[in-house]
Amino acid sequence: MEEVGVKRLISKNALLSCVCTVTAVISVAACSGDDPPAGGYAQVVYKNGKILTVDHQGQVVQSVAIKDKKIISVGTDKSVNQYIGKDTKVIDLGGKTMIPGIYDAHSHFSMTGMNLKFEADLNSPPIGKIQSIEEIIVLLKAKQTELGSDAWLTGFGYDDTLLAEKRHPTREDLDKVSTTQPVFVTHISGHMSVANTAALKLAGITAATSNPEGGVIGKDGKGEPTGYLAETAAQLVSKFKPALTAAQVQEGLAEAAKMYASKGVTTANDGATGPSGVEALEKAAQSGKLPVRVVA
Secondary structure, three states, X not given: OOOOOOOOEEOOOOOEOOOOEEOOOOOOHHHOOOOOOOOOXXXXXXEOOEEXXXXXXXOEEXXXXXXXXXXXEEEOHHHHHHHOOOOOEEEEOOOOEEEEOEEOOOOEHHHHHHHHHHOEEOOOOOOOOOXXXXXXXXXXXXXXXXXXXXXXXXXXXXXHHHOXXXXXXXXXXXXXXXXXXXXXXXXXXXOEXXXXXXXXXXXXXXXXXXXXXXXXXXXXXXXXXXXXXXXXXXXXXXXXXXOOOHHHXXXXXXXXXXXXXXXXXXXXXXXXXXXXXXXXXXXXXXXXXXXXXXXX
């Protein structure tokens, strides 16, 4: 896992998602069938399901009782019924499967949210819909209509191996979107990007520009930049991209949380996050807009 600065675990309530996931470590004690504590009935009971405990025995049970954000019992519907009080919310799973929440071992939570919220989605199937460079151009033009003629036009997620042309876009391709405003798209790997002529000009990249340390500036047979920028070379352009406001960052984090939760992820990782990123995550958690745990 990538880490920058202090490692923190930003906690939020355990999430039971729409796909019937539950974050918990189900222990032997939770399966013991002990009587509930005095006056301590469960707040929520899920019953009539196929609940994968992922314990050492690999038990599949019918019912789970939860109190104070912790699992207090799992077992048959009959055995867990004792935890149902007059104020207990009972949810009938109708035979559906419930699994422990998914722990994301490596991702970039914040970046994912910013991409989802503010950039054109250039992913190909099965993630997205883009299948050709022409479709990339069409989608970026739609973004231009949305944002206006002065904004940076950016996109994330294109995959040259899944495009009909089997190649990266070029600056000439992106110039079809605009020749006056910067257009900048990033590969699904996050390690390669392509800039149009306006963006290259803004960064001062010409035929005479040497590769930066750790990066590659793509050039054609005549030595002219193609727009392709690998690794640190992409930073020559991206550093000119206007920073998001604090409010926009919060919008992006909320978008990421929504997407992760919808897939059953209840603990996410935010690799390469610096101090300002951690502060933004803490603010989101404290404001109740972060319904998943994030390690950063």
